Every structure is written in structure tokens, then in C-alpha cells.
Amino acid sequence: MEFETVIGLEVHAQxxxxxxxxxxxxxxxxxxxxxxxxxxxxxxxGVLPVxxxxxxxxxxxxxxxxxxxxxRTNIFARKNYFYPDLPKGYQISQFDLPIAEHGWVExxxxxxxxxxxxxxxxxxxxxxxxxxxxxxxxxxxxxxxxGTPLIEIVxxxxxxxxxxxxxxxxxxxxxxxxxxxxxxxxxxxxxxCDANISLRPKGREEFGTRTELKNMNSFRNxxxxxxxxxxxxxxxxxxxxKVIQQTLLWDPDAGRTSPMRxxxxxxxxxxxxxxxxxxxxxxEEWIEKAEKEQPELPDQRxxxxxxxxxxxxxxAVILTGDRELADYFEAGLGHYRDAxxxxxxxxxxxxxxxxxxxxxxxxxxxxxxxxxxxxGLIEAGTISGKIAKTVFQEMLASxxxxxxxxxxxxxxxxxxxxxxxxLVREIVAANPEQVKQFKEGKSKVMxxxxxxxxxxxxxxxxxxxxxxxxxxxxxx
Amino acid sequence: MELYSLTVHxxxxxLSKGAVSAVEITESVLARIDRVEGRIGAYITLDRDGAxxxxxxxxREIARSAGGPLAGIPLALxxxxxxxxxxxxxxxxxxxxxxxxxxxxxxxxxxxxxAVILGKLSMDEFAMGSANENCAFGTPHNPWxxxxxxxxxxxxxxxxxxADECLASIGSDTGGSIRQPASYxxxxxxxxxxxxVSRYGLIAYASSLDQFGPLTKDVRDCAMILQExxxxxxxxxxxxxxxxxxxxxxxGKGVKGLKVGIPxxxxxxxxxxxxxxxxxxxxxLLKEAGAELVDLSLPHTxxxxxxxxxxxxxxxxxxxxxxxxxxxxxxxxAPDSLLEMYNQSRSEGFGTEVKRRIMIGxxxxxxxxxxxxxxxALQVRTLIINDFKEAxxxxxxxxxxxxxxxxxxxxxxxxxxxxxxxxxxxxxxxNMAGVPGLSLPCGFTGAGLPIGFQIQxxxxxxxxxxxxxxxxxxxxxxxxxxxxxx
Numbered sequence: 022m023e024f025e026t027v028i029g030l031e032v033h034a035q036x037x038x039x040x041x042x043x044x045x046x047x048x049x050x051x052x053x054x055x056x057x058x059x060x061x062x063x064x065x066x067g068v069l070p071v072x073x074x075x076x077x078x079x080x081x082x083x084x085x086x087x088x089x090x091x092x093r094t095n096i097f098a099r100k101n102y103f104y105p106d107l108p109k110g111y112q113i114s115q116f117d118l119p120i121a122e123h124g125w126v127e128x129x130x131x132x133x134x135x136x137x138x139x140x141x142x143x144x145x146x147x148x149x150x151x152x153x154x155x156x157x158x159x160x161x162x163x164x165x166x167x168g169t170p171l172i173e174i175v176x177x178x179x180x181x182x183x184x185x186x187x188x189x190x191x192x193x194x195x196x197x198x199x200x201x202x203x204x205x206x207x208x209x210x211x212x213x214c215d216a217n218i219s220l221r222p223k224g225r226e227e228f229g230t231r232t233e234l235k236n237m238n239s240f241r242n243x244x245x246x247x248x249x250x251x252x253x254x255x256x257x258x259x260x261x262x263k264v265i266q267q268t269l270l271w272d273p274d275a276g277r278t279s280p281m282r283x284x285x286x287x288x289x290x291x292x293x294x295x296x297x298x299x300x301x302x303x304x305e306e307w308i309e310k311a312e313k314e315q316p317e318l319p320d321q322r323x324x325x326x327x328x329x330x331x332x333x334x335x336x337a338v339i340l341t342g343d344r345e346l347a348d349y350f351e352a353g354l355g356h357y358r359d360a361x362x363x364x365x366x367x368x369x370x371x372x373x374x375x376x377x378x379x380x381x382x383x384x385x386x387x388x389x390x391x392x393x394x395x396x397g398l399i400e401a402g403t404i405s406g407k408i409a410k411t412v413f414q415e416m417l418a419s420x421x422x423x424x425x426x427x428x429x430x431x432x433x434x435x436x437x438x439x440x441x442x443x444l445v446r447e448i449v450a451a452n453p454e455q456v457k458q459f460k461e462g463k464s465k466v467m468x469x470x471x472x473x474x475x476x477x478x479x480x481x482x483x484x485x486x487x488x489x490x491x492x493x494x495x496x497x
Numbered sequence: 498m499e500l501y502s503l504t505v506h507x508x509x510x511x512l513s514k515g516a517v518s519a520v521e522i523t524e525s526v527l528a529r530i531d532r533v534e535g536r537i538g539a540y541i542t543l544d545r546d547g548a549x550x551x552x553x554x555x556x557r558e559i560a561r562s563a564g565g566p567l568a569g570i571p572l573a574l575x576x577x578x579x580x581x582x583x584x585x586x587x588x589x590x591x592x593x594x595x596x597x598x599x600x601x602x603x604x605x606x607x608x609x610x611x612a613v614i615l616g617k618l619s620m621d622e623f624a625m626g627s628a629n630e631n632c633a634f635g636t637p638h639n640p641w642x643x644x645x646x647x648x649x650x651x652x653x654x655x656x657x658x659x660a661d662e663c664l665a666s667i668g669s670d671t672g673g674s675i676r677q678p679a680s681y682x683x684x685x686x687x688x689x690x691x692x693x694v695s696r697y698g699l700i701a702y703a704s705s706l707d708q709f710g711p712l713t714k715d716v717r718d719c720a721m722i723l724q725e726x727x728x729x730x731x732x733x734x735x736x737x738x739x740x741x742x743x744x745x746x747x748x749g750k751g752v753k754g755l756k757v758g759i760p761x762x763x764x765x766x767x768x769x770x771x772x773x774x775x776x777x778x779x780x781x782l783l784k785e786a787g788a789e790l791v792d793l794s795l796p797h798t799x800x801x802x803x804x805x806x807x808x809x810x811x812x813x814x815x816x817x818x819x820x821x822x823x824x825x826x827x828x829x830x831a832p833d834s835l836l837e838m839y840n841q842s843r844s845e846g847f848g849t850e851v852k853r854r855i856m857i858g859x860x861x862x863x864x865x866x867x868x869x870x871x872x873x874a875l876q877v878r879t880l881i882i883n884d885f886k887e888a889x890x891x892x893x894x895x896x897x898x899x900x901x902x903x904x905x906x907x908x909x910x911x912x913x914x915x916x917x918x919x920x921x922x923x924x925x926x927x928n929m930a931g932v933p934g935l936s937l938p939c940g941f942t943g944a945g946l947p948i949g950f951q952i953q954x955x956x957x958x959x960x961x962x963x964x965x966x967x968x969x970x971x972x973x974x975x976x977x978x979x980x981x982x983x
Contacts, residue, residue, distance in 0.1 A: 067700045296812055297704050
């Protein structure tokens with residue numbers, strides 16, 4: 022039987038406001054436990070929430086960037102449940118009237134553009150964290166994260182594969198980074214997602230039983246986990262088994278999922294409007310202002326790179342998929358005009374080196390201006406492309422200007438015809454056997470001659486010039 | 498005349514003339530507490546040393562002609578108001594040892610005005626009750642008849658003022674919890690417009706209904722206290738940012754030409770003849786003083802109690818979820834699991850009535866029942882609001898009894914919570930609509946129990962409430978009468 026995979030994602034993005042959503046505490050990550058807290062964070066008796074309008078503003082920006090309809094009247098609701106990381110016994114969230122609904126984003130998988138629907142975006146507060154003692158049956162509560170503003174972005178069940186899910190997640194990630202409303206850090210959990218996955222026989226309308234997948238803290242893991250789960254469900258169904266509705270945890274080391282709770286409890290969150298908060302009215306002016314402040318978004322930038330810079334789609338997608346990478350590229354472009362050559366360097370050398378060093382583009386020791394200069398040195402013939410890679414390594418290690426590296430390491434290309442000719446003649450004279458072969462028509466030995474020259478000059482000889490001189494000399 | 502038996506405005510006059518010191522006043526009240534508290538039981542926590550220190554500080558302020566409008570006046574607070582460094586229990590075992598690290602905005606304002614905080618007053622647990630019989634720390638006694646209830650949930654606040662154990666007090670009113678005990682104890686009690694006084698630091702029972710307000714010996718004191726606690730607060734999103742008028746200035750305006758509405762539903766079956774007669778007498782006096790009487794109807798009055806007992810418990814079920822034994826408050830000894838910690842801590846910490854309302858509220862909000870109960874109750878609430886809108890289009894204030902009958906004997910209604918719920922029938926609508934209401938003593942039953950006269954006004958109509966109450970108080974001439982039982 023052929024199955025169709027149905028995936029919906031719930032993405033949580035922590036908004037990068039300086040203060041929490043309902044009090045003035047800092048949202049800074051990594052502080053000693055319970056230091057970024059106040060009576061409100063602790064859920065003390067008598068405290069009241071006061072909405073941080075900046076969080077609403079960020080959510081409005083996200084809504085606009087994802088083609089959503091913004092609800093003019095926003096209501097905060099209480100989601101009631103007990104857990105020690107939830108100090109009030111309820112989470113302030115949105116239920117009936119979320120900030121935005123009915124949006125979409127476009128993803129591109131295998132050259133196909135597909136539109137993915139967004140059911141809703143709502144604002145809510147994050148919970149705290151539990152720290153479990155490994156040696157004793159003891160758990161500690163850290164409420165620093167409590168009240169950090171979140172938006173939850175719920176997709177329609179429009180995704181059909183792990184690859185599509187990863188592409189969708191990447192697109193949302195790019196958007197929040199472009200809008201600068203979330204730091205996008207998946208390791209620290211400021212950008213995280215859960216996936217709902219089900220299979221149904223191809224052609225059937227009705228959804229199959231779904232499982233919920235958690236703990237996928239990278240794009241790669243989202244794709245791997247979903248692909249694993251799809252295989253698991255398919256095997257199960259083909260064996261005549263039934264999928265049980267449950268929450269599964271992805272174990273990236275073992276490469277498999279395991280049930281989080283053996284029995285799925287039927288949660289009744291008893292949502293009702295929070296009487297401590299008045300409805301938030303989002304005015305026309307508010308939306309207009311947010312529209313005006315909207316930066317160029319990944320899709321627009323991609324289009325511009327393709328149309329104005331004539332970059333291939335492949336380059337444009339990769340460069341614009343990460344706001345910082347695209348910024349880097351454009352900063353370099355101010356100092357080096359050949360967009361395609363710059364793109365090639367970034368997409369091959371730079372990205373590879375960053376990945377090997379597990380480094381972010383923003384902390385790359387090679388500034389975009391220096392990279393542009395390096396390419397300029399190649400173009401000017403000061404160094405060869407090969408030497409440039411050596412220079413680039415040194416720039417990565419020391420952060421120095423390419424000109425300084427070239428000077429210090431004495432890597433300037435030898436383009437003095439007299440000097441090269443002298444060496445060419447010496448090499449020709451010292452290798453009669455290879456000269457003979459060349460004259461017999463074995464043009465391959467040219468590589469040997471150039472290699473000898475490069476050895477002599479430590480790779481600095483202008484390769485074009487060397488080739489030319491060898492040909493002239495050998496044909497004499 | 499003992500200092501403790503005077504009013505706030507009398508003592509303020511004496512203080513500013515230097516005729517008396519704040520320490521003398523506080524000592525006088527403390528001595529009074531020593532003498533009668535054993536029979537009343539109004540206090541949960543008495544802060545003797547703190548009060549004397551604050552009084553001494555007030556004297557220093559007064560000596561250099563500084564000090565606020567309440568400088569040197571010893572007040573006491575319902576134990577629902579968070580007080581920095583001073584135990585705040587909400588009448589519950591679950592908060593028996595809770596010491597807040599912050600002051601409620603209302604408390605901070607009183608302190609800024611120079612008031613001396615004597616301590617914290619008895620109340621029904623989490624303000625759930627109408628007789629103060631649901632307090633984990635004992636039931637206070639009505640100063641007018643010691644084996645009678647003093648009303649609730651601000652029972653301690655009413656009893657303490659009636660027994661001269663403080664000059665004035667603060668209570669909170671969710672469905673009548675200021676006005677009803679004020680009526681039972683023969684003091685003035687005012688529930689302000691929802692949003693007039695900050696709820697920041699008020700331990701929530703039902704957030705959309707709760708409001709702090711004063712209980713005082715007379716109407717002038719009521720205006721003075723209200724003046725100090727009112728105003729917009731950034732920390733409370735439901736507080737309203739409109740100016741606070743000079744309430745004392747409204748007192749002398751009289752009622753000539755004032756349109757006084759008489760809602761017929763408030764006088765129907767169930768109102769005790771003695772209560773009806775005393776209120777009618779008050780209405781006659783207002784008419785004689787020049788008020789114009791308007792017959793009115795508030796047709797949805799009957800549904801108020803039913804809707805209230807959905808909305809308030811629903812909100813309470815959520816508001817009280819934070820008492821889970823995790824961070825503060827009572828935690829059961831050595832639980833075996835998280836679930837047991839929750840269950841046992843809450844089972845041990847909460848009293849019967851609180852558990853009952855948490856159950857009702859949880860049920861009302863449950864999926865499948867929400868529309869039939871909670872949503873329906875909100876619709877009823879809208880109808881009640883409309884009743885008030887229409888009524889106040891035709892009158893300036895409305896007058897009625899506060900409660901259908903006077904106080905009852907302690908324990909008399911223990912087996913019948915529903916009959917207790919129904920005593921709130923005339924006070925609940927004001928909370929549902931968010932309008933202000935005031936209870937003024939207007940007479941006594943044959944058995945000597947006080948009877949209250951309720952005045953209600955449109956949103957932010959506190960001046961009219963006070964103006965009407967002040968005029969009637971003068972006509973009645975019973976202010977200052979003290980309980981013989983003490």
C-alpha cells in the first residue's frame with residue numbers, strides 16, 4: 022500500500038525582547054538560577070501581569086512577514102495545568118483570538134516551490150526549567166526563563182516529508198532572524214519545534230492517528246527524526262499494526278524515537294480569558310508602522326540576488342537562508358564587484374571552514390572586507406588562486422588582512438618574466454628525459470614542469486605565465 | 498472620651514493641632530485590642546511593635562509639619578492585602594507562614610499617606626464566605642451580639658472597626674464582602690468601582706470582581722481613606738487611568754434634586770420586614786431632604802447569584818492553582834511523588850469551602866461544560882450590566898437593603914451553604930457590573946443587630962455615593978453609636 026505522510030509543525034520562537042512578557046525582569050540567558058526573577062515570576066500571591074507591548078509588536082512583525090491576518094482584538098487566555106516549572110499553575114497564552122491567523126510561507130524543495138499554510142501565531146509566556154539531581158531523587162526549579170515571551174507558530178498539515186519540514190523550519194528561522202525578533206538559537210532552545218506526524222493511504226482524505234515528536238534541536242535532527250518516524254509508522258501499518266497516539270522523544274545519538282509518556286493523558290487545559298489582562302487592540306497605525314519598519318525578507322532578498330546580481334537560484338537560496346551570511350556577502354560585495362566569484366568563495370571555502378570550526382558567520386575572524394580584498398589580490402594577479410587558499414587559512418587563524426599575510430609570508434606571486442624564464446630554462450636543462458617525452462607529444466609532462474617550478478618558487482610563480490614560458494621554451 | 502473611640506477625621510484634627518500624638522493614639526487602640534480582642538477575634542496578626550514604630554515615625558513627621566493626610570492614624574488590613582515583611586495568610590492554612598516580600602499598591606499608598614498599620618484582620622479563607630466562618634484561624638464575633646457572625650468575607654475588617662480595635666480598616670469585596678459585613682456590624686463600607694483601586698497585592702479570589710475598599714466609623718472617614726487608596730496603577734492592567742476627585746469635597750452637597758432610584762427587585766420576597774422598614778425609613782428621609790424618588794427595575798437581579806457562583810469559582814480555580822507546595826506555603830511532609838505532593842499539600846492546606854469552589858470552578862471551565870456554564874454566566878453578566886446602564890440612565894444613585902436579613906448566629910447555617918450564598922443576592926450585582934456600592938448603618942433590629950442601607954452609583958460615581966450617604970447619615974443621626982456588648 023502506498024502512504025501519504027502528513028506533517029504539521031508547532032514552532033516556538035523566544036522573542037528577543039530585553040524584558041519578559043509580563044514583568045520587567047531581564048530575559049538574559051545563562052544567569053545563575055532564579056536571579057532573573059521577581060514576585061511575578063515566582064507566582065507569589067497578589068501579583069498581576071502587565072503586558073510588554075514590544076512582544077506584541079514582534080508578533081505583529083512575524084504575522085506580516087508570514088502573510089497572516091492580524092486580529093485587531095487580542096485576548097490572553099489562561100491555560101491551566103500543574104507542573105513545577107509553571108509557578109502560577111497556568112500559562113498565559115492565547116486561545117480564541119490569537120494575534121494572527123491564516124498565513125503562509127513558501128518553501129523550495131528539489132526546485133519546486135510549495136506554499137505551506139500557517140494556521141495561527143499566538144503569543145504566550147515560557148515556563149521555567151527543572152534541574153534533576155542525578156544522585157538523589159531531588160528536582161530543582163529555575164524560574165529564570167519563566168515569562169520569556171514566545172510566539173507559537175502552528176502550521177497547517179501541509180508538509181509531506183522530513184525534507185519539506187526542515188525547509189519550512191529553515192524558512193521560519195530565516196524570517197525571525199531577518200526580523201531580528203528571535204536569536205534563533207536551537208541549542209539553547211530559543212527556537213524549537215514539535216512535529217505531528219501521521220500517515221494515510223494515498224488518496225484518502227481522513228487523517229491517520231498521529232504521534233507528536235519532541236526534542237529535535239537542529240534542522241538536521243528534525244529531518245532525521247521525521248524520516249525515522251515515518252518509516253516506523255509505515256512499517257507498523259504494513260505489518261497490520263496500529264499507530265498509538267503518543268508523544269515521542271527523538272534520541273539523536275541512537276537515531277530513534279521513544280515514547281515520552283506511556284499513556285497519553287487527555288489534557289483539559291480549561292482555557293478561559295485571563296481576567297488580569299485587558300484585550301489588546303492592534304490599531305491600523307500600529308500595523309502600518311510595523312509594515313514600514315519591515316526589513317527586506319529572505320524571499321525578497323533571494324529575488325534581488327538573482328535579478329540584480331545575476332546569481333544562480335542555488336547560490337541565492339543558500340546565501341539568503343541565513344541573514345548574517347547574506348549580510349556578510351553584501352558587505353564583501355561593496356569591496357569586490359564579481360558577485361558570482363564572491364559567492365563561490367563563501368559557499369565553498371568559507372562555509373566549509375566555518376562548519377569545521379563550528380563557528381558562526383558573525384564570529385568569523387575573516388571580515389567580509391578582507392575576503393573581498395583577498396579576491397581582489399587574486400584578480401590583480403598578486404597571488405594565485407591556490408596561494409589564496411593558504412592566505413585564507415592564515416586569515417582565519419590570525420584575523421589578519423590578506424595584504425599583511427601575503428607580505429609577512431612572502432607569498433606575492435612571481436610575475437617577473439625574467440625571473441621565471443631563468444628558472445624555466447634551468448628546469449628544462451635539468452630534465453632532458455621529460456623534454457624528450459614532451460617533444461614526442463606527451464603534453465601531460467607539462468604538469469611535471471610546472472610542478473617543478475612551483476616547488477622551486479614555493480607555489481608563488483604566476484601559473485599562467487609559467488605555462489606560457491614552458492611552452493615557448495620547449496617548442497624551441 | 499477614649500482616643501480609640503474617635504474617628505479618623507477627629508483624630509487628624511487633634512494631631513495637626515498637636516493635641517495628641519500618634520503614639521498615644523496607637524497605644525490607646527492597642528490597649529483597646531488587649532481588652533476586647535479575646536471576645537471579638539478580629540485579628541490574625543497583630544504587629545504591636547511595628548505599629549508603635551510607625552506611630553513614632555509619624556510623630557516625627559508631624560512635628561516638622563510634614564506627614565500625609567493619614568499621618569498617625571492606626572488602621573488595620575484584611576489579611577488578603579500583601580504587606581512587606583508582615584505575615585499575610587488570606588485566612589488559609591496554606592499560607593499560614595507566608596511573609597510577602599512586597600507591599601500591595603494599596604498598602605504602599607496608605608503608608609505613603611502616613612497611616613500606621615496595626616496588623617492583619619480575619620477573613621474567610623481566600624475571601625470565600627459571607628460570615629467569616631471559613632477562616633483557618635477562627636471565627637470573629639459580632640461586636641453587637643457576640644454569638645452572632647460579623648459577616649464576610651471581610652468580617653474581621655468590619656468587627657475591628659465596630660469594636661474600636663482600629664480607626665478604620667481595609668476590606669475587599671468580590672460579591673459583597675465589604676458591604677455585607679459592614680451592614681452586619683453597623684459600620685460604613687464602600688466597594689469602589691472596579692478599576693478605581695489597584696488590585697496589585699490583593700490575593701486574588703475572583704480577579705474580575707475583586708476590589709479593595711474602606712470600612713469606617715462614618716462617611717467622612719470613608720471619603721478620607723478612599724481618597725488615599727484610589728488611583729491608576731501601572732502594575733494593574735485593570736486599574737483605570739482617570740483622575741481621583743476630592744471625595745471629601747462631595748460630602749456637603751446634599752441630595753436636593755438628586756434622582757434616587759429604587760429597584761423593585763431589591764425589595765421583593767426574602768427581605769426581612771425589619772430590614773425593609775429601616776431601609777424605607779432611610780428612603781423617606783432622603784425624600785424629605787429633597788431627593789427625587791424613581792421606581793426602577795433591574796430584571797436580572799435574580800440571576801446574579803447563579804452567575805456569580807460560576808464566574809467567581811471559575812476564576813478562583815485558576816487563581817488558587819499557584820498554591821501547589823512547590824515554592825512557598827504549606828507542603829505536605831515527605832510525599833512519595835509529585836502528584837501526591839500536589840494532592841496532599843492542597844488537601845491539607847485548603848478548607849472545605851475553598852475546595853468546594855475550586856471544584857465548582859474547575860467543572861464550569863471543563864471542556865464540554867464551558868459553554869453551558871462559564872460562557873452562559875458571562876452572558877448573564879452582560880445582561881446585568883445592561884440592567885445597570887438602563888437604570889442609571891434614569892437615576893443618579895440607587896438605594897436598597899444591603900442584605901435581605903441581619904446577621905445570624907455563629908454555626909446556624911453551617912449545614913446549608915446555599916442559604917448563605919443567597920444572602921449576597923443584593924450585593925453581587927454591583928460586582929458583576931463593576932459599579933461602586935456603599936453600605937451605611939440605617940437602624941437596628943429588635944434584637945439590636947445593625948441594618949445596612951445600600952447605595953449604588955454608576956461607574957466612578959463614588960462622589961455621589963458619599964454625598965448621598967453623608968446626607969442620610971446626618972438625617973439618621975445614629976453614627977457614633979457603640980455596641981453595648983463591649
